[in-house]
Amino acid sequence: MILLSLIYSQEETETKSVQGAFGAVTIDGKIWNQIAIRPVIPFGKLSVSLDLVIYIDQDGNIHKDEWDFSSGEKVKNSLIDKIYYIRYGQRWDPFYFRAGALDRVTMGQGILVSGYSNSILYPQVRKVGLEARFKAFGLGFYGFTNDFKENLGISGLRVSGPVPGGITLGVSFAGDRNQYLGLRDGDGDGRPDLVDDFPGNKDYWLDTDGDGLADVDPGEWDIDGDGITDTLDSDIPGWDLDTTIVLDDSIFTKPEPLNVNEESEAVYAIALDAGMPLISEGNMSVAVYAQFAGLIGKTIDPVTGADTSLGTGIIPFGISAKFGPARFNLEYRMMPQGRFEFGYWNRSYEIERATFSTAGLDPMLGGNTGQIITKASKLGKYGKQKGYYSTLTVDLGSLLDVTMAYQNLFGRQWDNVSQDFIEETNQTFLATIQLKKSISKVQTARWYYQQRNVPNPFDFKPTENTIMGYRVALELGSGMVLNYIFRRSFQDLDGDGKVDGPDETVNMTSIETSFSF
Numbered sequence: 001m002i003l004l005s006l007i008y009s010q011e012e013t014e015t016k017s018v019q020g021a022f023g024a025v026t027i028d029g030k031i032w033n034q035i036a037i038r039p040v041i042p043f044g045k046l047s048v049s050l051d052l053v054i055y056i057d058q059d060g061n062i063h064k065d066e067w068d069f070s071s072g073e074k075v076k077n078s079l080i081d082k083i084y085y086i087r088y089g090q091r092w093d094p095f096y097f098r099a100g101a102l103d104r105v106t107m108g109q110g111i112l113v114s115g116y117s118n119s120i121l122y123p124q125v126r127k128v129g130l131e132a133r134f135k136a137f138g139l140g141f142y143g144f145t146n147d148f149k150e151n152l153g154i155s156g157l158r159v160s161g162p163v164p165g166g167i168t169l170g171v172s173f174a175g176d177r178n179q180y181l182g183l184r185d186g187d188g189d190g191r192p193d194l195v196d197d198f199p200g201n202k203d204y205w206l207d208t209d210g211d212g213l214a215d216v217d218p219g220e221w222d223i224d225g226d227g228i229t230d231t232l233d234s235d236i237p238g239w240d241l242d243t244t245i246v247l248d249d250s251i252f253t254k255p256e257p258l259n260v261n262e263e264s265e266a267v268y269a270i271a272l273d274a275g276m277p278l279i280s281e282g283n284m285s286v287a288v289y290a291q292f293a294g295l296i297g298k299t300i301d302p303v304t305g306a307d308t309s310l311g312t313g314i315i316p317f318g319i320s321a322k323f324g325p326a327r328f329n330l331e332y333r334m335m336p337q338g339r340f341e342f343g344y345w346n347r348s349y350e351i352e353r354a355t356f357s358t359a360g361l362d363p364m365l366g367g368n369t370g371q372i373i374t375k376a377s378k379l380g381k382y383g384k385q386k387g388y389y390s391t392l393t394v395d396l397g398s399l400l401d402v403t404m405a406y407q408n409l410f411g412r413q414w415d416n417v418s419q420d421f422i423e424e425t426n427q428t429f430l431a432t433i434q435l436k437k438s439i440s441k442v443q444t445a446r447w448y449y450q451q452r453n454v455p456n457p458f459d460f461k462p463t464e465n466t467i468m469g470y471r472v473a474l475e476l477g478s479g480m481v482l483n484y485i486f487r488r489s490f491q492d493l494d495g496d497g498k499v500d501g502p503d504e505t506v507n508m509t510s511i512e513t514s515f516s517f
Contacts, residue, residue, distance in 0.1 A: 021483075023512030025055065027124050032057055034123075034512065038084060049100070051084035053123070065186065066126070073188060077149045080128045097132035104347075105131060105144050107158045108273045109329075111291040111315060112174045114343030115430075116154075118146045120350050120467070120487075124508065125184060127350075138162075146350075153181045154345065160273075167276045172293075174345060175268035179374040180260040182353030190261035194356040195372065197257075208254045215253060224252040258372055267297035267310070267376040269344065285322045291315040299339050299380040302414040303421075310379060311339035325395035331388060333409060338383040342407070347450060348467050349375070351489050355464065382453075383412025383421050389428075398437055405430040429457035443473040443481055462490045462499050469508075476513070485510040 018039040025034050036053035055063035066081055068074040085100030101119040118127040127147035134141055139161040146154035153176060160170035183192030189202040197207040197214070204214035209225025221229045230251055275289035295310035318331040333342060352375045387409035394402050407428035412421040428451065435445040451457035452465035469487035476482055487508045490499040499505065 019514055021512040021514040023483075023510065025123055025510040025512070026508050027055065027063065030057065032063055036512075046086070046088045048086050049084040050082055052082060071188070080148055081126045083128050091133070093133075095134045097130065099130045100128050102129045102131050102144065102146070105156075105345075107142060107144075107156050107172050107174065108160070108170050108271065109275070109289055109291055109315070109318060109320075109331075110343050111273070111293045111313060112172055112269050112271050112343070113144075113156050113345040115347045116144075116146075116345045116349055117347050118154075118350065120347060121508075123510070125350070150181050153177060154349075156345070165276070167274055170271075170273045170275075172271040172273070173269070174271075175266065175296075176345075176353065177266050178260060178264035179267060179354050179376065180258060180263065180265060180372065182350060183260070183356070183372065185260065190259040191257045192260065192356075192372075195257035205257055206254060208252070226252075265298075265374050265376070267295060267344075267374075269293055269295045283322070283324045287320050289315075289318045289320065291318070293340075295340055295344065295376070295379070297376050300377050301380050308339070308380060310376065311335060311337040311382075313340045313342050315342075325397075327391075327393040329389075329391045331390070333385075333387055333389055333407070335382065335385045335409070335411070338385060338412065339379045340382065341379060341453070342389065344375075346452070348452070348465060348489070351467070351491075352464060355491055357493060381414035382426070383414070385409040385411030385413075385426055387411075387426075395436075399435070399439075401432075401434045401436055403430070403432045425455050426453055427455065427457050428452045438475070441475045443475050445472045446470060462505075464490055464492050464499065466490055466499075480513055480515045483510070483512050483514055485512075 018037065020038065021034065021036040023034055024031050026032075032055035034053055034055050036051065038052070039050050041048045041050075053066060055066070057063070066078060068078050083100050085098055087098045087100075089096040101122065103117045103119060105113060105116040105118075107113040118129045128149065129144060129146045130148070131144040132142070139159055141157075141159055143157040144155065145152045154174075155177075156172065156174035158170055158172040160168055162168050180192070183194060185192050185196075186199050187196070187202040189196070189205060191205040193199040196205045197210075198204040201214075204216065206215045207213065208215055208223050211220075211225060213220040215223050221231070223230055271291060271293035273289060273291040275287055277285065277287045279286040292312070292314050294312040297310050298307045299310050300306070301308040312335070314334040314336065315331045316334065318329065320329045321327070354372055354374050357371045357373055387407070389405070389407040391403070391405040393404075396402060405428070407426075409426040411423070411426070413424040413426060414420075415422045415424070430448075430450050430452075432446070432448045434447075435442065438444070447470040448468065450465070450467045451460070451463070454461070454463055454465070467487070467489050469485075471483065471485045474482045474484075485508075489506045491504055491506060492499050493504050
């Protein structure tokens with residue numbers, strides 16, 4: 001109420017807006033009712049958008065992650081979560097920044113960072129990042145970071161400037177200082193929920209016998225559940241013992257789960273690019289460019305199972321053209337040693353960054369005995385490859401905006417069946433269709449599909465690199481809009497190279513009614 005009164009007490013109220021929403025959203029597979037107030041407060045070129053939301057389940061319980069003030073770290077994260085974005089200027093302005101939800105972040109021509117989004121898992125995972133662009137000393141600077149709560153977990157920086165001959169040179173650096181930070185840790189104990197036997201209790205994380213008592217709980221007398229009491233001592237009520245008596249001298253315990261505060265697996269990259277315009281007349285322009293990038297980090301050699309260094313990618317020739325409403329890019333791509341992915345930080349990166357596999361799981365254990373796999377560790381399956389990549393964006397009048405991208409590389413790839421490298425295609429297909437203006441009651445609509453690094457993306461067989469979804473907004477009248485949001489992604493939990501079954505399909509559905517006043 002205080003916030004709303006402050007908003008309306010300012011001048012130029014016609015440029016301010018307060019939006020609200022109510023409806024249902026899926027978080028961690030559970031349906032929650034949501035009530036949200038999202039005011040937008042402008043100060044000249046600066047705009048602040050807040051996201052004040054409460055999620056309530058069927059029993060009236062409030063989802064605590066957004067309102068947790070139990071520690072200094074929780075206070076910081078809860079306050080950061082209330083910011084949807086802070087923006088100054090527009091992307092094309094000489095000075096621009098946006099803090100909050102980031103979408104379609106691309107550096108240069110995209111050899112390292114291409115279409116990255118930190119909000120792909122919203123609202124289940126809320127991230128507040130930063131994107132900024134400015135010019136100084138005759139150079140252009142661009143940088144981003146994915147989330148202040150991760151303390152600059154994923155970051156990138158690009159510096160570009162003109163050189164003689166009409167050429168623009170650019171140097172880019174990007175990195176993920178700890179890919180394990182992509183795993184959710186609800187209680188903040190450093191052990192990701194997927195490997196934490198007590199994901200809601202920061203004091204406990206290991207339960208070997210699965211009886212609900214932590215191994216370190218004073219009430220746990222039989223850690224391994226073999227029916228033999230581990231010890232007897234004088235602390236037991238009713239027992240008069242002066243010393244501790246060990247009854248079970250072969251206590252088996254599960255291994256300690258990953259602690260992201262103590263363990264990390266980083267991946268970094270550096271890139272060089274050069275471009276030169278050839279034609280620029282009215283609505284027509286043509287430019288050529290070249291790019292080189294190298295990933296710095298470790299991956300797994302599928303032949304030996306040992307760690308090996310990541311590889312490089314080269315685009316010796318690329319051409320970009322704009323003809324009226326159409327924009328087109330064509331690139332020739334090479335991976336001389338393999339162990340590389342073009343556009344490594346892409347739209348699905350937050351999903352692929354670190355995943356959990358039950359491959360090799362001991363059925364007697366369960367819980368945290370699976371395997372955490374980082375995206376970088378999977379790149380060893382790519383050998384020497386080359387081919388082409390193209391994108392096409394077309395504005396269909398004032399109605400639709402359509403974007404398609406296709407990559408076709410050919411070369412050596414690891415085959416799990418033959419346990420050897422074989423000659424195979426490596427294809428990627430991306431598509432987005434967006435409604436630019438309302439049609440009848442349909443105010444906005446957007447559909448997208450991504451299938452990366454598969455032999456044939458038009459088979460439409462889902463993999464961990466597959467993302468699809470849509471968003472539709474319907475006008476209900478009196479300033480109210482019904483929003484339907486759906487996203488589907490996939491995870492290979494059993495490590496068999498395929499995604500099948502309901503446990504390996506991740507759906508996010510949100511239905512809300514928004515309003516303005």
